[in-house]
Amino acid sequence: MPASVPFREPAEGDSGPDLESLLAHVARGEQTAFEAVYDQVAGRVYGLARKVVRDPAQSEEVAQEVLLEVWRSACRFDPTRGSAMTWIMMIAHRRAVDRVRSATAETQREQKSAASSVTIEVDEVAETVEANLERERVRRCLGALTDMQREALTLAYYGGYSYREVGGLLNVALGTIKTRIRDGLIRMRDCMGVLS
Amino acid sequence: MLRHDLHTLTGVYALDAIAGSERERFERHLQHCPSCGNEVRGLQETATRLAGAVAMAPPERMKGAVLASVARTRQLPPPVIESHLRPLPSRSITWTRRIAIPAAAACLAVAIVLGVLLGISRQQLGTATAQQREIAAVLAAPDARLFREKTSMGGVATVVSAANLHKFIFTSTGLPALADAKVYELWIMGPGGKATRAGLLAAIAGGKTAPVLAEGLAAGDRVGVTVEPAGGTSKPTTTPIVVIQPS
Numbered sequence: 001m002p003a004s005v006p007f008r009e010p011a012e013g014d015s016g017p018d019l020e021s022l023l024a025h026v027a028r029g030e031q032t033a034f035e036a037v038y039d040q041v042a043g044r045v046y047g048l049a050r051k052v053v054r055d056p057a058q059s060e061e062v063a064q065e066v067l068l069e070v071w072r073s074a075c076r077f078d079p080t081r082g083s084a085m086t087w088i089m090m091i092a093h094r095r096a097v098d099r100v101r102s103a104t105a106e107t108q109r110e111q112k113s114a115a116s117s118v119t120i121e122v123d124e125v126a127e128t129v130e131a132n133l134e135r136e137r138v139r140r141c142l143g144a145l146t147d148m149q150r151e152a153l154t155l156a157y158y159g160g161y162s163y164r165e166v167g168g169l170l171n172v173a174l175g176t177i178k179t180r181i182r183d184g185l186i187r188m189r190d191c192m193g194v195l196s
Numbered sequence: 197m198l199r200h201d202l203h204t205l206t207g208v209y210a211l212d213a214i215a216g217s218e219r220e221r222f223e224r225h226l227q228h229c230p231s232c233g234n235e236v237r238g239l240q241e242t243a244t245r246l247a248g249a250v251a252m253a254p255p256e257r258m259k260g261a262v263l264a265s266v267a268r269t270r271q272l273p274p275p276v277i278e279s280h281l282r283p284l285p286s287r288s289i290t291w292t293r294r295i296a297i298p299a300a301a302a303c304l305a306v307a308i309v310l311g312v313l314l315g316i317s318r319q320q321l322g323t324a325t326a327q328q329r330e331i332a333a334v335l336a337a338p339d340a341r342l343f344r345e346k347t348s349m350g351g352v353a354t355v356v357s358a359a360n361l362h363k364f365i366f367t368s369t370g371l372p373a374l375a376d377a378k379v380y381e382l383w384i385m386g387p388g389g390k391a392t393r394a395g396l397l398a399a400i401a402g403g404k405t406a407p408v409l410a411e412g413l414a415a416g417d418r419v420g421v422t423v424e425p426a427g428g429t430s431k432p433t434t435t436p437i438v439v440i441q442p443s
Contacts, residue, residue: 027271028342029271029342030341031263031266031267031335031340032339034263034266035263038259038262038263042254042258042259042262043251043252043253043254044247044248044251045254046251046252046253046254046258047247047250047251047252048247048250048251050250050252051250060254060255060258063254063258064258064261064262064265067262067266068262068265068266068269071265071266071269071271072269072270072271072272073271073272074271075271075272075273076272081237082237082240082241083241083244085244086240086241086243086244089243089244089247090212090240090243090244092247093211093212093243093247094212097212101215134245134248134249134251135248135249135250137245137249138245138246138248138249139249153211156208156211156213157211157212157213157243157246158246158250160212161213162208162213162214162215163208163213163214166213175201175204177208178204178205178207178208179204181207181208181211181213182204182205182206182207182208182239183207184207185207185210185211185239185242185243186207186235186239188242188245188246189238189239189241189242192242192245194238194241194242194245
């Protein structure tokens with residue numbers, strides 16, 4: 001690992017081997033292992049739900065559904081397909097997106113300007129400690145994207161919009177949106193030192 | 197052109213920004229495109245970082261609510277059968293063979309027990325009897341552990357023990373039905389050879405016996421089952437068909 005790469009840290013707080021082995025125990029029905037998983041991931045799951053769904057009560061419901069889903073399908077986690085944290089956050093994002101897409105999306109979400117805001121608001125609710133580090137890094141790397149990449153990427157992920165909706169919101173051709181999101185995400189990956 | 201088009205979907209796929217038939221088409225493409233798969237993985241890990249940046253402490257009450265749901269929710273069995281149905285990349289097959297089989301045994305064991313128990317608690321949710329609440333408490337105990345053993349008469353005995361509560365739950369599947377004059381009796385067998393009655397198994401229904409909750413389990417005790425005259429006896433008169441050491 002080259003010492004000159006400043007942002008690449010040896011151990012990522014979000015995807016250590018711990019969570020993988022905990023999930024193996026959860027798969028065997030061990031509730032104490034599940035509690036440890038909860039402690040590691042609940043803040044991320046809830047935070048993402050809040051970001052996408054926004055309404056606190058609905059976000060809490062989504063977060064609970066996600067965590068229960070982690071318990072139910074722990075046997076299905078396949079470590080060859082990615083980290084445990086990513087598996088969990090994929091479930092979380094999908095549930096959150098399902099919630100906003102199935103609901104009357106227009107009234108339940110704020111308008112484009114709010115959703116596309118790059119600033120990650122500091123909520124009145126206490127933030128978790130590790131989030132501050134992650135937040136700084138993500139902010140820095142988002143700042144390195146072009147405005148158009150950043151806008152498309154944050155609308156899709158934090159806004160929970162499909163790329164077709166993003167295309168409509170930004171009035172940009174779908175092919176361009178696909179490329180913009182992919183290019184932006186690849187730049188984020190490289191900036192944050194994610195090993196693929 | 198088409199292939200290139202599909203490849204540019206890695207980003208929107210990693211962000212869940214693609215739905216319906218388009219998503220399915222891309223997933224089929226992924227099965228035959230290792231480079232797409234690798235890229236998707238890296239981009240999904242990247243999305244996880246985006247999620248980490250908005251982490252927020254959940255309401256305090258959420259933990260208790262989730263743990264309570266977990267205690268009464270049956271887990272899914274692992275997807276071992278799917279590997280026979282469709283071809284997978286060689287790495288997945290290796291993984292399935294190495295890991296999924298022991299995982300399957302573990303998951304199914306829990307599912308069987310929880311399934312039996314859930315049958316009760318769901319039916320009468322809200323009006324649970326004292327015994328059902330006690331069963332739920334054993335399942336929810338932080339130190340709850342599950343043990344399975346084949347019996348000498350066929351079938352499998354399952355014990356979920358909660359050492360700190362000194363309680364356990366016993367269920368079985370596949371035990372043969374007994375003549376009317378006979379019954380399966382459950383025992384707590386102490387280290388000194390002393391056996392204490394722990395209940396009679398109810399008649400077999402659907403290949404299973406209803407869960408029996410017993411207390412008085414101490415460290416080092418074992419749980420055994422014998423075949424006894426109807427009504428049970430005060431101490432075992434036959435060789436146990438199964439003995440489980442729940443520790």
